[in-house]
Structure formats: structure tokens, C-alpha cells
Amino acid sequence: MAEYDIPEDLVYSRDDEWARAEGARVVVGVTDYAQKQLGDIVYVELPAVGTTIHQGDVFGVIESVKAVSDLYAPVSGEVVEINPELARRPETVNEDCYGDGWMIALVVEDPAEVDDLLDAAAYAKHIEERSE
């Protein structure tokens, strides 16, 4: 999948989010495929620090020029940090979705939930299956 960046060291959900384990925390964002599909991001709504979210639940909203899309929690946990840059510059998600465009950091209840997620190869396949 040359057209979409899919880092090997991350895991992915079927809803086009990525997760990165950083010790006790898991950092979450949306993938290159997601940001390209969405187009220009103009607004991101994230949960408050302290919120508990469950795997598969809607935890926020990401808006492009034309559309509003839900953000789905890839794992369960308590939100301990949200990226302050996205309120100021939502386009950061388009520019650097795996780095400066990160969204939330969670302390996860059940580290094994990360195993439910896809590795890079499986995610690439998931993208292919959905393309025409």
C-alpha cells in the first residue's frame, strides 16, 4: 500500500485509528488513510481528561470541511492527556497524523485489549478490502 503510510511499530483498529503503547499509557490518533479520506480537518472534539472510555465507544468527533465523523476508542481506559494543539490547529492531523497530530493518551485497564487490534500488514489488507 504505497499510497498510505502505515508505520510497522503501531497497531490499528478497523475504524482507522492507531494506538502506540508508551509504558503504562496508550496514545491514540487517526491513520494516514483516515486523514486522506477525510480531507482538510477543521475541528476535533476530544473528551475531558479523567473521562473513562470503552473499546468501541465513540470518544470524540473529527470534522472535515464537508463532514462530521465519530472517533472510536480502540482500547478502554481513562483519558489522562489530550493534545492541546488540535484545538488551535486541527490541520495538524492532516500534516502529521502519527506524531504531532496525536489525539488522546489513555491509561488502559486491560493491556490485552491491544492484542485485539491489527498489525500494520493486517491494517493494510483492511484498507485494500474497502477500496474499490
Add this chain to the structure above:
Amino acid sequence: MTGLRRTPLYESHRRLDARMVEFSGFEMPVQYTSILEEHRAVREAAGLFDVSHMGQIALTGPGAVATGDRLLTRAVRPMRPGRVRYALLCNESGGVVDDVTVYRLAEEVLFLCVNAANVEKDYRWVVRHAAPDTEVRNTSEETGLLALQGPASAEILRPLCDPPIDELSRYAFDRVALAGCTALVSRTGYTGSDGFEIYVGVGDLVRVFDTLLAAGKPSGLVPAGLGARDTLRLEAALPLYGHELDDATTPLEAGLDRFVELERGGFLGADAIARQRAAGLPRRLVGLVLEDRGVARAGYPVAHAGRVVGSVTSGGPSPTLGGSIALAWAPPELSAPGTQLEVVIRGRGARARVVETPFVRAAPARAGR
């Protein structure tokens, strides 16, 4: 996308990597690179839009002008050949059938440029209500239409047109030779920036499109899609049929009073509109600027002091202003600029202020070399 119609520029759009969407039964480009980039290009340089999906209805013969006068909220009779007017087609209740531009080509020759969504409806409407001795033809299939919009438009077109078009005033048009083709060029548009609409035969579309893109490149011309067309017209507070206008909405409610010749009367819907004016409007279209974070979108409720009082007809980001803007229905007593309202976004009220429109007044035409 199967079952959709395509303009002759479909392959050109694909080659430019456009993302295609369905619009009024056509497969059209929504963006080529990014909606925001294309929007900014129009405000700062120029953008080229394929709007061939729009329709044209030709009126000819001794009854053509009478038909125009009878169906449009503004008279055709006083128009000199070479002039264009924006006007409404209204029904007996004063509701809008479509918003159109009318071109007078000659004493007995006019055409209407109509919205893609309403071509069949408008054609049948005109046929049904035409004055005697009027020939009505739907020329949409044979007519291609491009919009070249932005401050660099005149400088891009100048070397390509014979006779030159740079002296063309707003709402005037001329027949010219362009890229070896015959074109009708009007100084009109739907973006609020200076620009031109270019009518050509469908067989000439690809050639004219390619010529313009190549000639305009040094001035910063880019192809632009329907996404940017919508964000631009919203900044200019121009109505979109199906959002601000429909057959249950009068031009007065939508703030289009200056395009309705009530004193003249004699056109379909005139009496109903006059009665509404005398009785007072039940609602008014207002421009809103969001003061809290968030994006207002069509359908979102508008509230005042905790009560829903209206709804958003069109909304989105304003790339020029930053933040979000919207057009919305409000009660007349809450429609004055400065009024504080709220747009309800996912159950939460976002503060919004009524403002004068347009939201963005584009820069005057760029001086040429």
C-alpha cells in the same frame, strides 16, 4: 458510481486526480488537492470550475421578452443585449421555483442559466407559463459551462479572448473567440470574487478547459471543485437552492428584496409576495458567525434564551475568516446584526452573533500588466 451522468470533462478531472462525488445526478469533482487550498486560490489568484451540469433554457421569438417579464421577478424588457440579470422564478404563492441568471442576446433572444437540480422542472415550468409566440428550448445538453473566478481572472483571460474582455463590466457579456472556439463570456459568478462564466459548445469544453489551465498556471490558476464552490459562495452569503431557497420560501424571507420588482408587479408570485410584505415576514435569513469553537452545519437548530427559534440552512468553515459561519432562519425580531443567538451542536449551544452579509467582501479586480 453507476447511473450517473458525466460532463465531457470527466476524463480531465480524473487525470487531475479529482475526488468525484454525486451531485444532482452527475459525477462531479468535489476537490482536486484540498478544498481549503482551492478556496484560497480563488481568493488570492484564480480557480477554474467545471459547472457544465448546470442547465440552459433558450427563449426566442416575439413572445420571449413577455415570457421573461411574466416569469421572472425582474423585467427583461429594459435589458440591453449584452446584459445579464440575477432573478427568481416564483410560483403563485411567491415561493421560489429556482434562482437563475437571464441573458439577453438580442431583441427576441434570451436564455436562462438554471441550477443543475432544477433543469427539468424549470424547463417544464417555462413551457407551461410561456407567453404566446415563444419558442422554448432546453439547450443544456449542448452547452458546456466553466467558471473562472478570482482576482487574476481578467489578467488570465485577456490574451485569450478576441475581442478583449477586460473592459467587460459586472453583469455584462460578450461573444468572443477563445482558444479557437466561439464562447459567450459573462462577468458573473458564484464566489463573491471577480470572475467570468464561460459558455461553450460541449464539443469545445476540453479544449477550452485545457487552454485556460495552461495559460493561467503562471498566475496561480488551479482547477477547483464543488467543495470550494460551496465554501466560497457561503462566504459571499449567496443562496443555494434546496438550502436557503425552495418552493415554500419567498425571496423576501431569503433577503433577496433587491431582486424583486414589487412596484412593477405582473409576474408570477408578485401578488403573494406583496401580501407577505404588507403582513410582515414570518422569518428572515441571517448571517451568523460562531463565537465559540465548533462548526455550524445545515439542519442544526438555532436557539435564543434556551428556546429553539430557527435552524441553519448552510454552514461550515470560513477559510478566509477562520472559524465557522452560517446562514440560518431566525424570527424577524431576532434578525438584527449584533443579536446573540446560539447554534446547537450535538446538544450543546455554541454562541453565535448575527452579522451583516456578505461575510467576506472580495478584493477589487487586480490591475493588469
